[in-house]
Amino acid sequence: MAVWRGLGFLVLVLLGVAIATLRGVEHWRKQPVVAQLRLPPAFAVTRDFDFGRYRLAWRGQGFRVHPQGRPEKVLWAAEGGFLAAGRGRAEVERRQRSGALRDSRELLCQEQSLESFERLGGRLLLKGHLRCADGSLSGYVLALEDDGERGVVLSVSLESPRLNRLYLAWRREPDERIFGFGEVSGVHDMSGRLLAVPPPGSLGAEQGGLSGVASQAFYVTSRVRAFRSQSGAYQLFDLRDPRRVGLEVHEGRLLANIYLGDSVEELRARQASVVGAMPMVPLAK
Structure with missing residues (x-):
């Protein structure tokens, strides 16, 4: 006994x-997967980079993107590390009505270096490397391109084909509220939530009305700016931190629009006017 x-x-x-x-x-x-930024000593100096109608104002550990002559109209900003990557393996939990995705993070690359800014007309390229937990490196290019009065086109490319996760972060302004993601009313603040945007036609997309699952990768904010991802991969928007927005993309590239406007209605009209994706920025060999 x-x-x-x-x-x-x-x-x-x-x-x-x-x-x-x-x-x-x-x-x-x-x-959340947050990058740790490593910079050369020369990057402690503040400087401005103009591309087309817009300017990236580098301030030693971060930057703000705004139209030239209108520094108060910030489209996009980051402080510290803004890009990480990794490798994962996902499986849809079809036993759940939401079609939730269980993702196994097999490798993370959270040490980010920023090594150069390159201007190509109306395009600005931010280049560097990501160091992974296993010691391997992958180059990256983050490009910002003048999209006329609408705003800026953003694209990210990773050099290593074995990395199939991309983590992008940007700064939220104090008390900035976020609306959208296909909500019918469009008036509910989505702050504090972790929202999945499944690929079109997937089980999760069909259950888009359920809690935690969004039907669109587009939102506007109380600071009258907007973000629209054109990725067709599974995505997670992390709105839980009042100081930052995190985006997880289940592939090694991203194409997105950052919109400028003077009203929410104007931002939604700009989003509706996009008819096709712009080409990705390739990595320099």
């Missing part, structure tokens, strides 16, 4: 350890 009691106690202990481990893994999966 004592032996059976001992075995029963051992089973309970092992079960507890297994549950704790699974909870720890799930907690890790839900944590």
Whole structure:
């Protein structure tokens, strides 16, 4: 009898350890992936980079993108690391009505270097490398391109084909509220949520009305700016941090629009006017 009691106690202990481990893994999966930025000493100097109608104002550890002559009209901004990458393996939980995706993060590349700014007419290229946890490196190019009065086109390309996760972060202004993602009313603040945008035609997309699943990768903010991803891959928008927006894309590239306007109605009209994707910016060999 004592032996059976001992075995029963051992089973309970092992079960507890297994549950704790699974909870720890799930907690890790839900944590935001934030890059750590490494810069050459020369980058401590502030400088401005003009591309077409717009300007990137570099301020030592971050930047702000705005129309030339209108520094108060910030389209996009970042402080510290803004790009990370990784490799993952995803599986759709079809037993759940939401078609939720369980993603196993197999490798993360969170050490970001920024090494150069290159101007090509109306295009500005930010280049550097990402160092992964296994010591490997991947080059990247983040491009910003003048899109006329509408705003800026943003694209990201990773050099390493084995990386199939991209993590982009940008700054939210104090008290900035976020609306959209296909919400019918368009008036509910989405701040504080983690929103999945499944690929068109997937199970999750069909269940887009459920909590935590969005039907569009487009939003506007109370600061009268907007962001629209053109990616057809699975995406996660992390709006839980009041100081930043995080975007996880399940492929190694991204194409997006950042819109400028004077009203929410104007931003939505600009979004509706986009009829085709612009080409990605290739990595220089």
